[in-house]
Amino acid sequence: MPVIDVKHLTKSYTTYKRGAGMKQTFTSFFRREAVSVQAVNDISFAIEQGEICGMLGPNGAGKSTAIKMLCGALYPTSGEIEVLGYSPARDRKHYVRTIGAVFGQKSQLIWDIPPIDSFKMNKAIYGISATDFSNRLDELASLLDIAGVMEKPTRVLSLGERMKCEFVMAMLHRPDILFLDEPTIGLDVIAKLKIREFIHQMNKQQNMTCILTTHDLEDVEELAHRVIVINHGEKVFDDSLQRLKLFLGEKKHVSFTFNESVRDTLFDNDWTKVMERPSDLQITLEVDTARISISDFLENISRRHAFSDISVKELPIQQVVMNIYENAKSSLNRHPLE
């Protein structure tokens, strides 16, 4: 039986148009034009206990709105959410004891006091015993490597240190389900690794279920068993990471800065496509790594052309979603895996 069951979830926001300038602002006090935004549109999914599900989608797709409804912070316009038998919006008081949440863009810690005092506040709110609090805090602090950080005022912490403390705050009461909204946004590679390792550990140790929204495909690659892609409020993909990769192909974007100008035609073959040409010396190529390994590709290029800079990246999320969106409608039900 799923621990999270979402049926036909829909959320529309109503905002009011306000014109620019004094005259239109004044007019809008008396006559306002209502504008409705369909942020989440008829989304359904079910998640089993212990699953880690990544939610991907471009800016404005509706991911945060969906997570806020799952946390009980927003009422759905229509549709049903059941998490561990609770309705998040209706049974808030009992429900919040079973979940934890970390929002990359919004802190739960109190800015002017050290995180340790915010943790003690949660101890009181959740009625955690002194022994359990102390054991749990020791465990979380050592997993996240934050000794010496918890006693400084939150406002002086680096982003990475603060995010680790946000995770402690969310996990002190041992929630069964963790909702994460862009938990690694703005973090350096080391901090990202630490946080991913921590989520893994909690998932393994407590069989904790987790939904995370992200723009970082590596988060999904490292963590998620399953991926839901949302575009314009609609679910356009819901399956395993393996199947997402089949949609993406094994493509990467490789950008070079060459020492001398190169012609586009040099990259005219079956496994590369020119994506960008910012200058004579710079080029971004899409490389199909199913056809040529990155190491062979780089060796091939470096034998012919000297370059001073290079970067290898996953496909931008915008493009991933576009590819999926274009393919999804026509071929989702008759995919090569089947």
Ligand SMILES: Nc1ncnc2c1ncn2[C@@H]1O[C@H](COP(=O)(O)OP(=O)(O)OP(=O)(O)O)[C@@H](O)[C@H]1O
């Ligand atoms: N409080 C609000 N009032 C009106 N419109 C809103 C509100 N919150 C979000 N929206 C609109 O709903 C849509 C979905 O926004 P949401 O924040 O859920 O997207 P998202 O996928 O999380 O985007 P991002 O990746 O940029 O955070 C957007 O068009 C946004 O402008």
